[in-house]
Structure formats: structure tokens, C-alpha cells
Amino acid sequence: MKELEKTYDHSKVEQKIYQKWLDSGYFNPDMLPNAKDREPFTIALPPPNVTGVLHMGHAFEDTIQDVIIRYQRMRGRRALWLPGTDHAAIATQAKFEKELYKKEKKSRHDFSREEFFRMIQKFALSNQQGILSQLHKLGLSMDWSRLAFTLDKQREKAVRTAFKKMYEAGLIYRGKRMVNWDPKAQTTVSDDEIEYVEQKDLFYHFKYGPFDIATVRPETKFGDKYVVMHPKDKRYKKYKHGQKIELEWINGPITATIIKDEAADMEFGSGAMTITPAHSAIDFEIAQRHGLDIDRVIDDRGVLLPIAGEFAGIHIKKARLEIVEKLRKKGLVTKIEENYVHNVATNMRGGGIIEPQIKLQWFIDVNKKFTLKNSKISGIPAGEKTTLKDVMRKTVESGQIKIMPERFEKIYFHWIDNLRDWCISRQIVYGHRIPVWYRGDEIHCDINSPKGEGWLQDTDTLDTWFSSGLWTFSTLGWPDETADLKTYHPTSVMIPGYEILFFWVARMILMSGFLLGDIPFRQVVLHGMVRDKLGRKFSKSLDNGVDPLDMTAKYGTDALRMALIFGSGPGNDVAFDEQRVKGMKHFANKLWNISRYVMTNTENAPVGAGFSRPQYDDGRASAAPTTDADKNILDKLDSVIKSVTNNLENYRLHEAAQEIYQFTWHEFADVYIEASKNQLKDEKLFEQTLYTLHFTLLTILKLLHPFMPFVTEEIWSKLGQKDLLLIVEWPK
């Protein structure tokens, strides 16, 4: 028996233990003992963005997954946890461009496309290295041999194959539509990447012929030649739909047309509004309903077009005040309200304020009918017509995919109901380039460029979520029919934050449904966000960020893991409190000293590592001399095993963790170990007591291992156990 230090020093243990695990090869499920006989269990890691470093949210998310995968491995599953990173297209390019400008005062225009792509890819891959080393330090049991990246060769093949199949099914089309244009990043963004930010502005009222119209954006008003009011608005009864009126406007007299449309809100302002169809989704719809002209006023850079007359060529930001000034001189400004609060659409991936524009873009049609040749989706038989929306809905509705907590299912359905076609093209270079080539009027979509002269590839790249949507199967080798794909797909459980339910979870269901006719995962367990102890988001401006690696250095990885799991309900946000991590470091030390006690006492015992359980194997009642304390602790142990197992099966990790903690400290240490001190002095009770101490400790180590892998593995080896605790059978 080896001596144990008086205190547990994580810094001496963690790296050594992690190396032991790596050397064992058991992170790769195919290397597990009797791998072929094991039932597969798969988790695909939500790939962290290569934009930066890991934060506490990652530590939380990855700990949850590690607990589950370790538990399943011990339960005898062929447990695969597949790691990877996400190229995060627009976010990464935006970040790179920012740094490039800061460091070298250069922009994307200073480089060729190919050169610029290579620079960003290099930046991304160097970030990736940092992230991978952080993942190692968190003790995560991922299968590094299968590491994937959303923008590597194999994933490119998957992306192009997926695009081609959807294109051929007519689900991907190119069309001129109103999109969210970010003039700063010079690209479109999808509806889901818009974040509305409250902002205070001046609210201008103008005299528009006989009408009072209001706006915060006078610079869009040049093209306004339609005035819209509700058909039932009594104030405007005398005006007829289609009626023309002459009036004085910014650059002289114009002819305006009266439009009666129910989109006009009678309660708001004067009830009359002018519309700018080329730069507003709502206005665009109104214009389409009535067949109105759609005149572009602002270009891609936010500069006014010739329609603005003397203001043409001026940036909208600058033009606003000048326009108001001109209107004021003409006596057309009736009122200016200050501090008008309204929402502005912004690009949440580090871009600017969204300017709706009509552009030629690529879309995924979510309502178009198609036929699934092979379908494992319940509610959609093979050969039957369906839509992508239907796939997303039916898989969850039927319970084939379960979402936990359940309340998110409602939110998910609501999102599907309001879903519009997904704009997948981006005008940036960092991403998967659209696999479509043009030559004159010819168009060619394929995995590789077409043969022959004069073909030019589409310059757009794909929305990053397009490649993320393939993640569960592109990581397993799809489109090739690999053994991995057959063995490990559909994956067992997906564990993302609730904030990417739409971006990602829904898109994976869509992609897997169409391309494989199957679900990507059986279960979704959503977790909340990690906030600071006051419940605020971690943010740069508040400077309240906590680096997970600082915590692991200070208190140990086990302590951080346990602290994150301990006080968190499913789907709820977690308030991060350093004090709790400290408390869990104490717990690790407590366990360490419990082990010291058991070891020093079993040192001279006739029983060694091969402790048997003679008294309890069958017929507990008739067993050898046993005290109430023994019965009590072993009964409780049995019930803890059952309960912890049940809670882990149902992804109630926090409850499982609390039960083990409670049992270890306040039952085993506080009660039984105290009682054992007297029992060990009694010859008749000696062996029984040793047995109970030893058996209980070993079982605790097994139960606790998924949560606190390092300290448990270390003690396990000090106890002289041969196998790694990592793959020891889960207690029953």
C-alpha cells in the first residue's frame, strides 16, 4: 500500500492521469474491451467556434457531455464522443478583419480572394490549436482520432454533396428577394442572425401633401411615392385607392398614389405612412400586393443613389441631417420628437446595422414538396411527399426526437411555423464556396468544377450553419458509406445551449432528414448559459469574465466540473460562483482523506485489492456479524446507486451529483467512518468493517468518476486496482 499525501494536489495528478487515459486508447470506442459486442452510444460535440478561446460556457457544456459519455462507457457502451471545431464563417472573418485593420491598417481589398482565404484559415487553425489544448486540460474524454473541422477536406465533400442533392431536388434555388444586408460586413445574414437592439432616435414628422407622415429615417424617403392607409380609416374616407395626388417633396413636386392596405396601423401616428419597398420587408410585401414600383434608394455601401438627386453619392448617415434641413427650409417638417425608442436590426456576428435590400441570393426552400426515398422518420413513409418544415416538425412531434426540457418543444414549433426560406449565401470569402459554376447562360452544380473553358464559380460562400447542419454525419464520413456512419449514427444525444436551438438543432434535423431520411439524434438536452454570480452575462464590457483554466489551475478540474454541474437545473442558466468551486475542492480533499483512512486501516488486513463480499452476496439477513451501522450504510449505498443511475439515465446530472456528494460526506464519512473506529477494535467486527469500508469506497469512486474523473482515478490506482477506473463496470 502506497502512502498518500495529507492533501490532494490536483496539479501533480491531472496531467499524468490524462496522459494515462490517452495512452490507454479508450477514448476511441473501437479500442474498448469487447468493442464489437458493445451497444454504440454517440455524442457529437457542438463544435466550438475557432474565433477565440474557450469560456465558462464551453466548460459547462463539455462537462455535461463528459459526465454522460463516461457514465455510458462504464455502463458498457461503445461510447463515442466526437470532437471538432467550427469555422464560423462570418464571425471568424469579421474578427480577422478587425485585427488585420488594427495591426496593419489593411482590409480585404488589399488581397486576392485566395490569399485572403488562406490568411483567415491560418488564423482559424492557430486558434483551433489553443482550443484543443484547453479541451485536454478540462479532462474531456473525446476521441481525438476522429477530430473534425467544418472547413476541412472531408467536410467540404459533404457540403458540396449536400448542396448538389438539394439543388437537384429543387430545394435550393437562386432568387431575387428581400434579404438582410449588412453594409459594414458587405454580406447578407439570415433572419436568425439578426439581433434587435433598442435605440433612441429623433422621430421626424413631415408634411406629405395633406398627410402627416413620420419616420426616423428621412434618408430613405426619396423613393416614397405611395402613401398607405388602412381601408377602414375614417379620417381618410375621401381618398380612394389608386387616387393620384400632386405634392411638394424633397426634391420638388411629385405625384403620389394612394394605397389602401390593412398593413397600415390606424392606431399609430396619423395612420398614414409612405413606403420604401426596396428597403423594408413590410413595405416590399405591400408593394408586391399592389404591383407597385420598387425603386432602390441606397446602394450596398449605404450610399444614396441618383434617385436622391442632389444627395446622390452621400452616405446615409451624413445625408440624414442635410435632408431634414432641406425639408425644414421648405416648411415640410411639422414636428421632431426626441428620444423616440425603437428597435434597430443588427448583425449579431460582429457586423453593423442591417439595411434590407433586394438581392439575388441562394435560398433553401422550406415549403417545397419532395419525396424521401428511404425514410426512417416516423410519420413520413418512404415515397411520400413532404417538406423540410414537415421533417423538422414530425420528428419532434412524434417523439422520435425528444427535447429536454420539454417546454422548448413549444418554442421550436412556433419557430417552424414562422420560418421563411433560409438565405444560405454570404458575400464573404471565408467559408464553403458555393459549388455552382456559370458560363454565359449555362449553370452547373456539382462536387467538382465542370470540364471545359470559361466556367466561373459563384463567388459567394455558404452560411456557416449549412456545414454545421451536417455535423452529426459529416463527422462520421458521410457521404461515403463508412462503418462509422453505420455504427454511430443516429447519435444518441445532443447537448447544445438553448440559444442555438434554431440555428443549429433545427438545421441538423432538416439536413439529416433530407439527406439520410433519418434523425440526427434521439435526444436533445438543452442547457442554460453560465452567468456571473449576479446573474449577468459574461461580457467584455462588464469585465466579469472568468477563465475556466484559471479555475482549474486554482482549484482543480474536478472541482470546477463538480461546481458547474452541482447547482444547475436542466435548461436553466447557471450563476457561476467561485466560492462553489472552492467548496468542491474541499470535497475532493475530503474524498482523498476518506481514502487515506480506509487505506491505512486496510493495510494489514487479510483482504487486499481482491476484497470479497461474502456476507452480502446472497442473503444479507443471514450474513455474518453485522452492525446496524453496516446495514445502514450498505442499504443506503444500494439506494444511492439506483438513484444516481436513474438520474443519469434521465440527464438529471445535478441531482445525481448532489446525491453522491451527500452520501459520501454526510453518510459515509460523518456516520459510518466514525462508527468504524470502534468497530475495528472489536475482533468479531473487524473483517466485516474493513469490507464495508473498502466496498463502499470503491463504489463511491465508480459513481463519482464521471463527475470528478481525476481524483477518483488517482485514488483508484493508489488502491492497487489494475484496470483504469475509466472503463470499470458501473455498479449495480
Next chain:
RNA sequence: GGACGCGUAGCUCAGUUGGUUAGAGCGUUCGAUUCACAUUCGAAAGGUCACAGGUUCGAAUCCUGUCGCGUCCACCA
């Protein structure tokens, strides 16, 4: 405007289908120390489970309403 969540000890939070004196971590107070652990042990203080009704033999838990906080969706010219 629509939907959802939360409000439990000083602080941060658990509390699975309603069931005995409501729990944890940290903090506070008092006491203990050669015997596994001061990163410890024992004890204590501290909660009308936001509020008001209702269902029930019984409600922190279910229902209705009120107040406060938060999130998501839609978006107003």
C-alpha cells in the same frame, strides 16, 4: 404585441409525477484539535417557499389572478 421561464435561508441555487419536522454550497455565531482530513469535526441561528384566492385529507409543488425580474419571437412607419 405574442409566447415562455423565474421569484425557496444573508448570497448563489436544488427540490422527478402534490405526502412525515423544506435542503445544499458559501457566509454568520458558539464550541472542539495529538487518534483520515482545520481544505476538519460538533452544535446553533436563519425561510408566513413573492402576494391573494381556489382544488385537496394534505400544496413550495396543481388551478386562477396580482406584483416584480428575465428570456425568446414578431416589430410600428
